[in-house]
Amino acid sequence: MKSYEDTSDLVIHDEQDGIAYLESRIQRLRMAALEMIKSDTEIAQQFNNILAAKGIGEVSAIAMLGELIILPETLKANQVSRYAGLDVRLNQSGSSLNRPGRLSKAGNAYLRSALFMPAMSAVRHDPNVKAFYEALVARGKKKIQAMCAVMRKMLTGIWACLKLNTPYDSSKLFSDEHKKLALKQSIYINP
Template identity: 25%
Template sequence: MAITKQSIGIDISKTKFTACLCQRLEDGKLTFSKSLDFSNDTKGFNQLLRWAKSIIVAGTELVFLMEATGVYYEHLAHHLYKIKKTVHVVLPNTSKHYFSSLNIKTKTDAVDARILSQFGIERIHKSWAPPPAALLQLRNLTRYYVQLQEQKTALGNIKHSKDCSHDIQNFIIKSNKKLIVEIDKEIAKCLIEIKKLLEADRVLKEKVRKLLTIRGVGLITLATILAETMGFKQFGSVKQLVSYSGYDVVQRESGTSIKGKTRISKKGNRYIRNALYFPAMVACRYNESLKEIYMRINQKKSSKMVGQVAIQRKLLILIYTLWKNDTEFMENYKGSSPDPIIETTQDSSVVELL
């Protein structure tokens, strides 16, 4: 019986990846190969292609599907793209829901690769393409900026503990201060590199200028969000963006006995949530339209963080909307709107559930 589609699912980690081939027959039945392990390097990539060539049916559609697991998938995805293979990179949340729909309880590399290969057959996915070089470089810089800030915070905590301790040697105090000064210098240099990169791309520079009209949102926040979303290229809706960022709402209710608190999942990109924390605090005080929403949400809430997180989510949706529409922020804007803004309006009721 003829093969109508073929998919190789890849479960990838730092040093190796596991691959499995799924083939769909004309009658809809699926057949699977054995799952094999390969090293996550050029040698492993070439072995994967030789193995695939030996078992696939030539002339029939073949796709490679993998999860966006940190940065570990990037080398393989770029390698396959360069040799003109069809690559699908799916968000972990998306594949997780698919696994749940099949009631898969076993968690191994071989099982994951098998189910991912089936996912590539049974669902329609967008073809993956490398992000623009400017955005990829921007992501490297913004992540490094955050990592330097985290190191500075850790050193600041050490300084506090040593200042409050008895009889600490001068060497320790001086060494700690020296490290903090050096990290401050590197943070300043990193910030300069981020600004240079944004200035060098004319289109990106103009779009960022328009987004900076949102009161409370600064350059680093925008650079981080644009870098982590690759200019929102992979997102077709607000819901996808909210889920990717970990701002999707989780409710726990069942009958009359179980009524858990509504919260956000936090199963998403931590760099985006980290970048929006302080801008949301500023917006709650100085952005009149968002301040009104913040006050309304917190009226009957025991914690002000409920409204603060809602504003973070609102700011993210606002940035996405202005980016898609290529427009500036207008404080008292009212009137008919294109689809992205309509989605934002519809989504605002969900924000209040946070």
């Protein structure tokens, strides 16, 4: 016997009502955020610049803009990566001198989570990002390490877009060398 067969219809309908209520609140808040963004021309331009990136949708762009717009414009890209917790920290003490670096995760978890799904989507749909990701995996990086590197690189590009007020362009971030390497690897794998 399955557990949901014993569940009362009242409980099921109450949970469905609760889910519908939360979804309507989420939609209302998203629409309010979009209205606030549209009311300020500078922020609206920054929002559109972020949306130019493949893989970034409205929800992710709202979250990223909300977390990045409060930062001082004088920060450098590596400082923004550190703020997001996407910097690599070496763990060397005592006899463990050769341990690999790990993501610090000491920064803004909201920004990291807003970048994760867009990075996954960009790896699938943006040839520049895909080539970079595949080159890292071919060099022996774990897939999650390569994904975090993509997130860090995308954050660097988004920060540049906000500072320079230009649309996101992945070809400026990811070199053609990665494409050549990925092409070379695909020839070796699929002769």
